[in-house]
Amino acid sequence: MTTRDDRGSDLQRSLALLWAGRSRGKRGPRPRLTAEQIARAAIRIADADGLEALSMQRIASDLGFATMSLYNHVASKDLLLEVMVDVAAGKPPDLGGASDLRPAVRRWVAALWAGFRSHPWLLRVPLDHTPIGPNQLAWLDRLLRPLLGAGLAAGEARAAALHLTAVVRGTAQISLDMGSAHKTDGGRPRTEAELVLALSDLVTADDYPALAAVHAAETADHGAEPLGEDALPAELAFGVDRFLDGIEAWTAERTG
Amino acid sequence: MTTRDDRGSDLQRSLALLWAGRSRGKRGPRPRLTAEQIARAAIRIADADGLEALSMQRIASDLGFATMSLYNHVASKDLLLEVMVDVAAGKPPDLGGASDLRPAVRRWVAALWAGFRSHPWLLRVPLDHTPIGPNQLAWLDRLLRPLLGAGLAAGEARAAALHLTAVVRGTAQISLDMGSAHKTDGGRPRTEAELVLALSDLVTADDYPALAAVHAAETADHGAEPLGEDALPAELAFGVDRFLDGIEAWTAERTG
C-alpha cells in the first residue's frame, strides 16, 4: 500500500497539489525532490523543446533521478500537466485600479498573449475541465474586475471574460502555435510562407471569391506591421477593440 | 523502395491527399482500401470514443485490415488527422446571399459551434499550420463574404474572421470540450458540478473578490437557460452580439 493507491478522487489530488501549502510533517526519508521542482523542470523542457519532448524519463534524467521516483510526488503525467499550466500562468498582471475599461482589458489581453508567446505548449495541453488552479482563477478575477466596474451584470461579465479568454487563446492557437516545435520535414522546416505559396494555386477566385479577394488585397499593401515585440498583433487588436466598442455601447445604453 | 520513401515535401503529400481527385491509373493490385475510407472510420472512432481511443491498430481492426496496410494510403497518423479535420468540417453552411451581416454571422457561428459539438475531438487535434483543407478554406470564405459585404476592408475582414473563429474555438474548448471523453476517476465520472462545489471553498471573496461576486450572483438567479439543442449558448451569443455591435458601428462610421 503505497501512497499512490490510497487515491481519493483525482480531483482532490489535483486541488491539493495546486493549492496546498505543502503539509510536510510525515515520516519517511526527507524528500530530495518536490512536486514544484518537477513542474519547473517540466516547464523548462516544454519551453525549450515543446510538449512532445516532455516525457517522464526526460524530466527524471534532467533532474538526475530515476524515472519512477517522480511518481512519489506527482500522481500522473496528466496531473503534472495541470500543475505546469498553473505554474506557467503565474500571477496575473496588475491592471491599475483605474476604472477605465479599455486600457485595463487591453493590458490583460496583451499579458495573456505574451504568456502564450513565451509558453506555446500551453496551447497544446488538453483542457479537461474548468480552470481550477489558483493562478488561473486569479487571472480570471483580474479580468472580471474592470468588467464589473464598467457596469456589466454578473452574467454579462462572465460572458465577456469568457469571450476575451477564448479570443486570445483561439487566436494564439491559430496564428502562433504553429511557430513552436515545428515539425521539420525531411530536414527543411516548413514555413508558413511556403504553405501560403503552395496554396495560392489552389485558392481560385472561382471557388473562393472572398478569400481570393482578401488575399489579393493583402499582398498588395503589405507595408504595415511595425508591431513591438510584446504589443498586440494587429489582427488581435482589431477584434478586441471592436468588442470593447460593443461593450461600451452596451453599458452606455444601460446606465444612460 | 516503397511509396513511403519517395516522399516529396510532407506538405505536398498533405495537399495532394486533401485536394487531389484521386489519380488512380497506377499499377499494383486494385486497392481494397482508400484514404477516405480510413478517414471515415477514424472519425467514427473519434466521435464515439474520443481522440485518445484512436489508434492505427483500432482503425485497421475496425476495417478488417492489418495495421500496416493503412500506411499504403496514409503517410502518417498526423497526416490522417489533418484529413480527418477537413472531412469532419464538411461543407460550410449556406448563409443566404442576403447582405445582412448580423444574421449571417450568427448562422455561421452557430454552425461552427454545432460542428464542435458533434465532433469534440476537433478541439484536441493539435494545429500545426494554417488551415489548408478545401473545406476549411470554404468555411473561411463563407464567413468573409458577409464581412466584406458589410464594408470592411480586406485586412479588417481577415481580422474579424480570425476573431470569430477564435471565439468559437476557444469558447468550445473552455466550456464544451471537457464533456467529451471524460476521464473517469476510479469509476465515478467527475462532473463539472462536483468541481465547482469543491472550488467554492477555495474561492474566497478575500482572494478573488470579483470572481466570488459573480459566482454569488450566478447561483442566485440561475433560472434562465431555455436554449434549444443547436442554438447558441447564451455565453457565446452575448460576446458575438457585442462584437457585431462594434463592427456595425465601425462600418457605419466609415461609410457614413
Added chain:
DNA sequence: ACATAAAAACGTATGACATACGTAGTTTTA
C-alpha cells in the same frame, strides 16, 4: 503474349512511452 516493375496487404520487429509493482533503505512516531 510476356516479362517487369510498381504498388497492396501483411507480419514481424523496434524503440518510445506511461506506469504497475516489488525491494531496500530512511526517518519519524509510538
Added chain:
DNA sequence: TAAAACTACGTATGTCATACGTTTTTATGT
C-alpha cells in the same frame, strides 16, 4: 527501540507509431 510510513530505484508490462521485408497482384512496355 520497533514499527510504520514514505523515499528512491529497477524491472516489467502493455500500448503505440512506424520501419522493413515478403508475398501477391496488376498495368505497362516489349
